[in-house]
Amino acid sequence: MKRNLLERLSKNFGEYLEGGCGYDVKIHVGKYYDQKTFEAHSMMLAARSLYFRRKIDDIPMNSRKSVIELRELEIPPNIFKPLLRYIYTGIVPLHNLEAEDFLDILCITNEPLLSDDPRSVVDFILAADKLELNELVNYLQNVLIEDRTEWLYKNMDKIYARISNHPSLKTFKNFYKDIIRNNIELMFQSDNFINIPLSDVILMVSRDDLLVDEVKIWNQVVKWCVSQFPDLSRNPEHWTSKECNNVRSMMENFIGLIRWKYISGDGFTSHVMPYAKIFPVKLYQDLVIYYVNKNERPRFLDLPRRVGKIESNLIPFKYASLISQWVEDQNEKSTWQWFASKKEVNTEKKTIQYRYNLLIRGSQNGFSKSDFLKAYLYKGPTITLVRLEGTDLIIGGYNPTPWTPSEKPDPRTRKSFIFAFDNVHGNPVEVGRISKIENSGTYPIISITDKGLKFGEDLSLTFADIQNEISSTLNYHSIEYTLLENVQKELENPIQVKDYE
Structure with missing residues (x-):
């Protein structure tokens, strides 16, 4: 009975939203050719969203109009609509969790709002995060991780980089960090690698148990750094002085982590020398001297060989x-x-x-x-x-x-x-x-x-x-x-x- 009463209450609030009766807020969302205005009630917005409560409270009472106008230009209409419905009804817009395409998000009226496109889903979650709909954000993180692990893994390149700087999406971040930690070689050499945040790439390259040939580690690091500048030529000979400085500033995070003595002379000649311009001059000179005369042992050769490890209480x-x-x-x-x-x-x-x-x-x-x-x-x-x-x-x-x-x-x-x-x-x-x-x-x-x-x-x-x-x-x-x-x-x-x- 309790559940039925709550469902009825949710339905009534949904009808209240659709009817537009007594609205006192207009919310303009989207920009350019994708704009729409939604009507809402300040009491409902303030009760359900701390973000909207602050925006409404910040308007002095003596300057409020009969209808408050708010603007959320960064949230497109197709994302805002199900969020507004959630605010009124408490209905999480996930339809048929058991179906393969459960991310086809439907509202009560069966109107399609979102597909299983990862960009749209992330847009939805980030918008919910911005509006401080914390219960919804936490629920979506948990249900996606529990029920669509494979989907999250498959679309890591489209999701992880976008959510990595949002503190409230810690559950997602920990999920992806576990994937990286437990599949480090696979992730390091995958197409997704260029989309992994800088802090995680640094952790990967610094690990003593990264079981990838050192010259391949170097190549992947170069690939990652170059990919951070989309307009940059893949041929370092074509880089301008400014472009060299940009790549050099990025590579400074990694050069000290490379185990140089485990890159062969041929590997150095073929894969490292073409990027001589991005090295500090003294370091590059020391490297050349080392590869010419292996008796020279600069300090940067002190890093140990990368080896595997085991997490076990039963065997050492x-x-x-x-x-x-x-x-x-x-x-x-x-x-x-x-x-x-x-x-x-x-x-x-x-x-x-x-x-x-x-x-x-x-x-x-x-x-x-x-x-x-x-x-x-x-x-x-x-x-x-x-x-x-x-x-x-x-x-x-x-x-x-x-x-x-x-x-x-x-x-x-x-x-x-x-x-x-x-x-x-x-x-x-x-x-x-x-x-x-x-x-x-x-x-x-x-x-x-x-x-x-x-x-x-x-x-x-x-x-x-x-x-x-x-x-x-x-x-x-x-x-x-x-x-x-x-x-x-x-x-x-x-x-x-x-x-x-």
Whole structure:
């Protein structure tokens, strides 16, 4: 009943707006050939929008006319109309959230107001932000992120740069910053890169784990800087002195972040020397001397090589280094088999060629199948790690393909593998790893089942019942490839999972 009464109230206010009875405000919006005047009521505007309340209150009472005239020239009529209707009715102009084209925005009268064009949607949100319709702004940010993540990602180049300087759109900004952080190489080399704000580009280039060839980093930075000046020639030889100064002032943000000693002499000659005019003279001279005589080591060579990293509570850097090497090996070799005995891992710190971004942690995000699917679905390649209760054993697997809900994984997968670690006095001991059973055509594919995960045919992880349990269990079998016998003796079957990532 309460809902019905509110719907009736909303409808009545909508009719009040449409009827124009008793209006005391005229709002002129748009400019040039796209202008329109809307009639409204000062009481409603002041009650719903702090922006309009201030504008109305700023007009001295002794100079107010019977009809107040306001101008919002920067807001086009097709954007202002649904905003005004929202002010009166509280109806958020999103129609049919389940439909693919849910951004086709309709008013009560079924009149199309906005399409799913990202520019129009951003215009709408920015106008709502200007009018300080804070509840609407927050709602739109949350509903778009929750229900149209793919759409936001696809249109990042048309959205992120426009919203980045608006403090009230923090939810959007954090969403896009997470995309950049978790997909930094992809974003760095995408077409969207030139639209990323300066502050984010600086953060990207300064990261020690940006896994892109240094000369490509240089090329992308140059591309970004040049693109900030749309009329600038792409050939630096054609730049005027003023244009060189403009690019130089922009490049000053990045030159000190480039790891010069990891750009080859050929790379320097082909990709850096053409832009000699944008360098500080002394720095460029030092670079030329360095590439002529590698015994010269200026201070700007102190930055370390960029390497990968891992966000894990279960394994340290040295484990990740070994797993990275296995992934590389698997790209080159066709068969592996279990080691016949435990083998102590070389714990000397090495670089890792990949960044391992945490998608889910059981103790933090939950142990149910739905928790796993929400974090993993359609993402890949991935590493899954399982720490078992009452032991230092870690079971894991590498899946080179994106996860799907199907219980029938792609049999063509040839690069998956499973592995196990034991922790002895703080050093990882390699219990075993396998990619292909010797004299067999099968691979230990990691797949989703109705109860959990399967690591090949040997190990199965059963997720907890979200209503009754707080952890999961691991079951294993003795078939063609198996855990070492001495390891099996240490474990119960099934054994409880302490945590997984």
